[in-house]
Amino acid sequence: MTHTRERAVSRRGSGLVLRIVPPGLYSGRGGVIVERALVVNRRAWLAIVSGFFEPVLFLLSLGVGFGQLVSEVAGPGGQPLSYATFVAPALLAASAMNGAVYDATFNIFFKFKYARLYDAMLATPMGPLDIAIGEISWALLRGGLYSAAFLLVMLGMGLILSPWALLALPAALLVAFAFAAVGMAATTFMRSWQDFDLVQLAVLPMFLFSTTFFPLSVYPAGVRVVVQVTPLYQAVELLRGLTTGHVTWAALGNVAYFAVMAATGVVVAGRRLAGLLLK
Amino acid sequence: MTTVDLPLVRASGLTKHFGDFEAVRGIDVEVRRGEAFGFLGPNGAGKSSTMRMVACTSPRTGGDLRVLGMDPDVDGPRIRSRIGVVPQEDNLDTELTARQNLEVYGRYFGLSRAHVRSKAVELLDFAQLADRADHEVEPLSGGMKRRLTIARSLVNDPDLLLLDEPTTGLDPQARHLLWDRLFRLKQSGVTLIITTHYMDEAEQLCDRLVVMDGGRIAAEGSPQDLIARHSTREVLELRFAPGDQDAVVPVVTPLADRVEVLPDRLLLYTADGDGVLDAVHARGVRPLSSLVRRSSLEDVFLRLTGRTLVD
Amino acid sequence: MTRTTIPASRSTGVVVGPVRATWLSVESHWLWYRRNWRSSAFSTFLGPVLFLLAMGFGFGSQVRPGAATGGLSYVEHLVPALLVTTAIQNANFDSTYAVFSAFKWSKTYWGAVATPLTPGQVFAGQLTWNALRLGASLAVFLAVAGLLGALTGPAVLWAWVFALLAGTAFSAVVVAWTATRRTDSAFNGLFRFVVMPMTLFTGAFFPMSDLPSWTWPLAWITPAWHGIELSRGAAFGTLGPVALLGHVAYLSALVVVGAVLGRRYFTRRLAV
Numbered sequence: 001m002t003h004t005r006e007r008a009v010s011r012r013g014s015g016l017v018l019r020i021v022p023p024g025l026y027s028g029r030g031g032v033i034v035e036r037a038l039v040v041n042r043r044a045w046l047a048i049v050s051g052f053f054e055p056v057l058f059l060l061s062l063g064v065g066f067g068q069l070v071s072e073v074a075g076p077g078g079q080p081l082s083y084a085t086f087v088a089p090a091l092l093a094a095s096a097m098n099g100a101v102y103d104a105t106f107n108i109f110f111k112f113k114y115a116r117l118y119d120a121m122l123a124t125p126m127g128p129l130d131i132a133i134g135e136i137s138w139a140l141l142r143g144g145l146y147s148a149a150f151l152l153v154m155l156g157m158g159l160i161l162s163p164w165a166l167l168a169l170p171a172a173l174l175v176a177f178a179f180a181a182v183g184m185a186a187t188t189f190m191r192s193w194q195d196f197d198l199v200q201l202a203v204l205p206m207f208l209f210s211t212t213f214f215p216l217s218v219y220p221a222g223v224r225v226v227v228q229v230t231p232l233y234q235a236v237e238l239l240r241g242l243t244t245g246h247v248t249w250a251a252l253g254n255v256a257y258f259a260v261m262a263a264t265g266v267v268v269a270g271r272r273l274a275g276l277l278l279k
Numbered sequence: 280m281t282t283v284d285l286p287l288v289r290a291s292g293l294t295k296h297f298g299d300f301e302a303v304r305g306i307d308v309e310v311r312r313g314e315a316f317g318f319l320g321p322n323g324a325g326k327s328s329t330m331r332m333v334a335c336t337s338p339r340t341g342g343d344l345r346v347l348g349m350d351p352d353v354d355g356p357r358i359r360s361r362i363g364v365v366p367q368e369d370n371l372d373t374e375l376t377a378r379q380n381l382e383v384y385g386r387y388f389g390l391s392r393a394h395v396r397s398k399a400v401e402l403l404d405f406a407q408l409a410d411r412a413d414h415e416v417e418p419l420s421g422g423m424k425r426r427l428t429i430a431r432s433l434v435n436d437p438d439l440l441l442l443d444e445p446t447t448g449l450d451p452q453a454r455h456l457l458w459d460r461l462f463r464l465k466q467s468g469v470t471l472i473i474t475t476h477y478m479d480e481a482e483q484l485c486d487r488l489v490v491m492d493g494g495r496i497a498a499e500g501s502p503q504d505l506i507a508r509h510s511t512r513e514v515l516e517l518r519f520a521p522g523d524q525d526a527v528v529p530v531v532t533p534l535a536d537r538v539e540v541l542p543d544r545l546l547l548y549t550a551d552g553d554g555v556l557d558a559v560h561a562r563g564v565r566p567l568s569s570l571v572r573r574s575s576l577e578d579v580f581l582r583l584t585g586r587t588l589v590d
Numbered sequence: 591m592t593r594t595t596i597p598a599s600r601s602t603g604v605v606v607g608p609v610r611a612t613w614l615s616v617e618s619h620w621l622w623y624r625r626n627w628r629s630s631a632f633s634t635f636l637g638p639v640l641f642l643l644a645m646g647f648g649f650g651s652q653v654r655p656g657a658a659t660g661g662l663s664y665v666e667h668l669v670p671a672l673l674v675t676t677a678i679q680n681a682n683f684d685s686t687y688a689v690f691s692a693f694k695w696s697k698t699y700w701g702a703v704a705t706p707l708t709p710g711q712v713f714a715g716q717l718t719w720n721a722l723r724l725g726a727s728l729a730v731f732l733a734v735a736g737l738l739g740a741l742t743g744p745a746v747l748w749a750w751v752f753a754l755l756a757g758t759a760f761s762a763v764v765v766a767w768t769a770t771r772r773t774d775s776a777f778n779g780l781f782r783f784v785v786m787p788m789t790l791f792t793g794a795f796f797p798m799s800d801l802p803s804w805t806w807p808l809a810w811i812t813p814a815w816h817g818i819e820l821s822r823g824a825a826f827g828t829l830g831p832v833a834l835l836g837h838v839a840y841l842s843a844l845v846v847v848g849a850v851l852g853r854r855y856f857t858r859r860l861a862v
Contacts, residue, residue: 054782057790065796069664070652083652192417194629201632208644218651297862336704337862347599356706360603364704370697372618374626383618387705388603389610431701435603 032126033134034141052146055095056153062087063157074215076237076246088159089243090212092150092172093235096143098203100176103139104183105199109190129270136180136266140173143180147172154243162245171242171255175235178258181265188272206232231261285348286311287439287470288333292342295328302328304494305342310439315461315471317481317488319576321586325494326474327367330443333472334364347438360388363432367443369424373417377408377427380416381434388435398434405460406430422453429460433469440464442473446480458483478576490576490583497583502576509582510574511536513552517545517559517566527564534558539581548578605706608714615707615715616722623723633683634727638676639734645795646672646740658797660826665740670749670825671794674817676731677724677757682785684720685764686777692716693769693859703860713769713856717762717849724757725750748824752837756817759841762848769855788814816840 063084075081111118118131147169154160183199190196210232216224227233238254241247288310295303303325310316318326331337332344335351335358344351346358371380378399385395403409406426411419416427425445432440445461446454461484465471475481481488482502490497490505498505515535519527524545532538534555535547549555552571559566580586606614642665650664659667692699702712728750735741764780771777791801791808792815798806809815816837823829 050779050782054786057782057786061790061795065790065800066649068800069658069796070649073652194626197629197632200637204632204637205640208640209648213644214648214652218648334704336700336860356605356708359704360605360706361599361601366700366704368697370701372622372698372701373696375622376625379621379625383621384701384705386614386617387611387702387707389606389614389706390602394602435705436601437603438599438601 031134031137033121033131034138037138051099051142052149055091055146055150058091059084059088059150059153059157062091063159074217075244076241077248079244079246081244084157085159085161085244086215086240087213088154088157089168089239090210090236092147092154092168092243093175093232093239094207094210094212095150096147096172096176097179097206097232097235099143099146100139100180101183101199101203103142104136104180105187105190106196108135108184109187109193109196127274129273132184132266132269132273136177136184139180140176143176144169144173147176160243162243162247164242164245164247168239168242171238174255174258174262175231175238178231178261178265181262181269183265185265185268185272188269188276206230211236231257234258286345287347288472289345290329290333290342293329293332293339293344294341295325295332295337296340301494303332303340306489306491306494306496308489308496310470310472312470313468314486315465315473315484317485318472318474318491319476319478319481319485319488319580320474320491321476321584324491326491327443329491330441330472330474334362334441335359336364360435361438363435363437363440365425365428365432365440365442365445367447369428371416371424371427371431374415376413376415377403377419378412380427381431384431385434390435395434402430402433405433405463407456420453422449422456425449425453425457426460429457433464437469439470439472442471444474444476446475446477454480478580481576490580492580492584498579505576505579506574510578511548512550512574513548514572514574514578515547515549515552515555515559516570516572517547517564518543518568519545519566527566530562530564531559534562537582546578546581548574603706608711611707611711612714612718615702615712616719618702619715619719630683634680634723635730638672638680638727638731641676642669642672642731642735642738642740647738660828662742662826666742667822668795669735669740670746670753670821671818673728673731673749673753674756674814674821675789675792675794677728677753677817678760678788678814679785680727681720681724681757681761682764682781684723685761686768686780687774689716689765689768690771690774690777694774699856699860709856709860710853712860713765713852714849717758717765717852720761720765721754721758724761725754728753728757742825745827746825749821752817752820752824752841755838755841755845756813756820759813759817759844759848762845762852764848766848766852766855769852769859788812793818813841813844 066087067083070083072080073083073086075086121131151160151165151168155165186199210227210230212232216227219227234254234257238251241251286309288308290306290308292305292307293303294301294305306325306329308316308329318324318329320326328337332339332351333346335346335355338352347361349358351358372383375383381399381402382392382395385398386392390398399412400409403412406429408423408427408430411423416424419427429442429445432442442461446457449457458480461471461473465484471484473480473484485502487499487501488505489499498509500508517527517531524540528538528540528545531545531547535549537548539546539548547555547559556569556571559569646665646668650668653659653664655661655663699709699712703709732741732746732750787808791805792798792812793809794814798809798815819833820829820837820841823833
């Protein structure tokens with residue numbers, strides 16, 4: 001009796017999620033995972049801070065170097081943009097994707113398979129969904145910090161053309177969340193680290209071809225459609241629109257795209273984790 | 280010319296330092312052809328450091344060492360070509376198959392492809408892994424991996440086989456299977472050197488052994504020798520309810536040759552365990568449980584070092 | 591007096607010479623690779639080609655040929671340099687995580703040095719293997735670039751030689767350094783602060799003259815810059831004899847330094 005009541009109390013406030021998730025999968029304690037991550041990473045703060053430099057280095061090289069080679073590129077709606085202005089929001093989107101995917105695949109797989117961390121966690125009242133939500137939240141927290149710092153650098157370099165850019169941070173978080181959720185779902189299908197080259201197979205082509213470095217008009221008409229359905233293209237469109245001030249109703253379409261992607265990812269990840277961990 | 284009776288391993292005053300830490304503090308050991316020789320001691324006694332020096336993978340700090348009549352500092356590769364090593368931690372290539380592990384390893388010993396191919400078949404059979412020959416190593420059980428490591432160490436038909444804690448971490452069935460394989464090797468004339476902190480393992484496998492503690496040798500002899508020299512024939516173990524033990528010690532001490540006080544029980548050393556138990560009861564001492572058993576190497580170790588082997 | 595060995599030996603093991611020992615080590619890498627090539631096929635072979643498509647053709651479509659591209663199309667100008675940065679990026683994983691794992695995770699080096707092989711030979715085998723893999727992946731890359739029509743002429747084949755040299759120089763030094771690492775925490779930093787800048791800021795994608803002059807000396811110490819100068823110079827026939835000798839000497843010196851240190855650090859780590 002007492003036991004059941006305690007469970008009920010610990011579950012209070014997790015409202016909606018509990019109604020769709022079978023009991024035992026979730027105890028509303030995903031925050032513990034974030035706490036753990038903070039403790040673990042207190043010593044590895046350098047690695048965390050250094051993660052921010054990667055996109056900034058790209059941005060610098062693109063701003064000063066590539067920008068000299070290409071003076072103007074056609075931006076959203078066709079208005080000419082400097083190359084750095086064109087590429088900066090795309091890098092923001094790409095780094096949101098990269099960070100989230102890295103955290104949700106390599107990182108989680110390592111803990112899952114080798115560190116046996118989750119086995120220990122599941123011996124406590126925590127359920128698989130706590131783990132999923134906790135890990136994704138931590139990935140987002142990191143990703144959010146990187147995105148904010150990146151936006152500040154863009155501002156300093158004069159690459160932000162519109163106050164709409166204030167919405168770029170939450171948009172980047174949404175993008176990261178969706179990628180993290182799908183990445184985590186994908187991780188549950190991985191058999192060994194050898195499968196991770198497949199993650200690269202998905203991420204690198206998107207990074208290179210989703211209008212990150214050159215406009216959609218470079219492609220022949222048939223290929224354009226293929227590019228347009230990729231999630232990174234959607235993210236680049238959304239963020240490029242916001243930082244350059246070219247915001248249309250299509251942005252809502254982008255947002256909906258990521259909402260669906262995130263929801264699918266979370267549900268699949270939770271189901272699969274339950275199957276894998278609660279044997 | 281030298282004689283055939285030269286010991287396979289001869290160490291005198293052998294030391295090993297890691298910075299300020301003295302892992303091995305001057306030991307003298309001789310291992311003769313055909314015997315199974317054991318290093319017995321708790322974790323940190325210096326067993327593995329000694330083994331690594333004998334295996335010529337770790338240079339000695341001081342003293343003299345001859346393995347197969349050669350100096351490891353000069354002839355490391357030559358010595359290694361003729362010995363087999365089973366390290367404490369398996370270092371199999373888990374991304375290769377069992378068979379490939381044996382073949383790759385055999386090639387390192389300069390063996391021809393044809394030779395390693397047929398040798399691998401023979402060894403997989405010996406290790407009872409023939410049905411797993413072409414499976415990747417990663418998912419194999421701990422006992423299987425251990426057997427494969429032992430098979431691998433035999434790929435060059437070594438004159439001397441070094442086994443560092445061969446059965447640590449294995450379940451009882453896996454241990455017995457392994458002991459059986461090692462026993463067969465011994466029968467076929469392979470000289471074995473084994474480190475262990477398991478008494479039963481040392482008693483089962485070793486003709487002669489040294490007890491190591493704190494980098495030094497505390498005693499040397501056959502298991503029976505050591506027990507006869509350092510312990511009594513029987514041991515009476517008494518358990519009491521928590522808190523009762525201390526009061527009993529002065530009462531039972533005069534009854535036995537020697538008494539060891541452990542946290543959870545008393546050990547009474549005597550030639551006649553049942554007789555002492557009767558005497559204990561006669562004095563009105565009522566233990567929760569009692570057990571009369573024969574002395575083991577564990578008792579020797581306790582006697583020599585004042586500590587139990589596995590804490 | 592003759593050596594006092596124990597005469598009656600039934601052991602079949604023998605000691606092989608250093609060159610053959612190195613080859614035996616390479617052979618074991620090859621056996622491993624034949625089983626596990628899938629895990630790196632994408633990042634080694636396909637990734638660089640995608641990079642060429644995106645940066646060379648995609649981004650290049652936005653660049654008008656001019657002084658910065660030596661009058662060539664951007665992609666033609668990029669290929670010899672991209673070969674070098676690809677070599678360095680490919681060498682990076684094989685020289686860090688793969689080596690670290692053999693010390694710490696899979697512990698395969700420890701198994702190898704319990705045989706007649708010495709730590710120095712294990713190191714030599716690793717470095718030779720890395721160079722062979724680089725040679726193969728660069729050849730594939732070059733062939734694909736040729737099929738895509740991004741090559742200017744047979745002189746581009748020299749780019750293969752120099753990219754391989756630059757990649758091997760980088761690998762030698764990094765393998766040696768990895769042997770001194772107790773954790774894998776520094777490898778991310780190496781990638782972010784050394785490999786990435788070396789890819790972006792040593793003239794492969796845009797001229798270094800666009801960068802502030804204080805950054806140049808940093809580029810000059812990298813194998814990437816020397817490799818790019820060599821490989822572009824040879825491909826486009828703009829390389830003078832002095833520059834040729836200087837760059838080759840620098841990269842060769844790196845190989846030698848890496849080899850000497852690597853041998854020492856492998857021995858220090860594996861024979862303790």
